[in-house]
Amino acid sequence: MTRVFRRLLTPRWLGALAIAVLYAVGAYHLGHWQYGRHEFKVERNALLDAHYRADPVPLTDVLSDRPVDRAADDWTRVSATGTYAGSQLLVRNRPNNSVFGYEVLAPLELADGRTVVVDRGWVANSERGAAVVPDVPQPPAGEVTVVGWVRPLETTQDKTLPTGQVASISLPDVEQAWGRDVLDGYVVLDTERTPDGTAAPRPDRLADPDRSLGPHQAYAFQWWMSMPVGLLLIWLGIRRELRDEDPDRPLKPKKVRIWDEEDY
Structure with a gap:
């Protein structure tokens, strides 16, 4: 873990960390914006329930x-x-x-x-x-x-x-x-x-107001769940970089293709 932290303090990975933090902050606020849209539609539907009929x-x-x-x-x-x-x-x-x-x-x-x-x-x-x-x-x-x-x-x-x-x-x-x-x-x-109770010809009725809540709540959770993605990618990237630099790491066996085997 200490090696990972030391590698994180290098300029290259600090730049990646800054980008990841900015993304997390942006995702947090975008999630709140989407959830605000969801709450607005919930309040609109409550108003319609109280008034429309x-x-x-x-x-x-x-x-x-x-x-x-x-x-x-x-x-x-x-x-x-x-x-x-x-x-x-x-x-x-x-x-x-x-x-x-x-x-x-x-x-x-x-x-x-x-x-x-x-x-x-x-x-x-x-x-x-x-x-x-x-x-x-x-x-x-x-x-x-x-x-x-x-x-x-x-x-x-x-x-x-x-x-x-x-x-x-x-x-x-x-x-x-x-x-x-x-x-x-x-x-x-x-x-x-009119006073005699008759209805005059009129244009087509307007459609009833839209009551759908839309995908805003789902989008909000998606933004919030994606906040740590950048940090996770940095951790995985540093781990892979350190593993590739380790001289004692076991080498993967070389793959032998079928047509190479036929040459023997």
């Missing part, structure tokens, strides 16, 4: 002029009654069940005059190409009661798009497109009914 609460109890509290109010099921007032907006390049198309936004004006963004669903790209806007079901006229889930608004991508289209569901984009202030959050539509 719950009885709806009044929309104005959750949405206001302040951003949605992601830790407490994201995916809260809400209801609101109002009137669709304004043209619909199409959000480009949005996937739904692994197919890309448009999400359809409509401004719902509440009785108190405030406006909330309602994501009514999804439509596929036009068969005539991206330059042609697809047919989109129009929102019902008159009073309508919507039930859906609260989501925080997104960050603007600051892109110039054709009239009636936006790149993200962001506060500046929708306010500029509609020319009116909106509450800081939006509602993913679940149901939409």
Whole structure:
């Protein structure tokens, strides 16, 4: 063991040791990062369990002029009654069940005059190409009661798009497109009914939120388990180097090939 330690103190192996230690530190932090992603998804699923199938609460109890509290109010099921007032907006390049198309936004004006963004669903790209806007079901006229889930608004991508289209569901984009202030959050539509109880035609429902935990926990354990690999390789390398230098080590018998035996 003393010989191994002495060889480790040589410049060559000290450099290898430094690399191994740096790798171990990096693997430790990468493992914690992956485990943090795992814990985030666990907390997200707990939030979905509490909110997604719950009885709806009044929309104005959750949405206001302040951003949605992601830790407490994201995916809260809400209801609101109002009137669709304004043209619909199409959000480009949005996937739904692994197919890309448009999400359809409509401004719902509440009785108190405030406006909330309602994501009514999804439509596929036009068969005539991206330059042609697809047919989109129009929102019902008159009073309508919507039930859906609260989501925080997104960050603007600051892109110039054709009239009636936006790149993200962001506060500046929708306010500029509609020319009116909106509450800081939006509602993913679940149901939409008029006073007589009928449901109007609507875009396709958005897929349920992803509840998979992914491989993050496994990746975290893999990173942590790999931390001593560099040190183990150094130990094995030094042992082999010392063994090869030992003059008293037994020599391996020379292998004789079959065709060499036939020469005798």
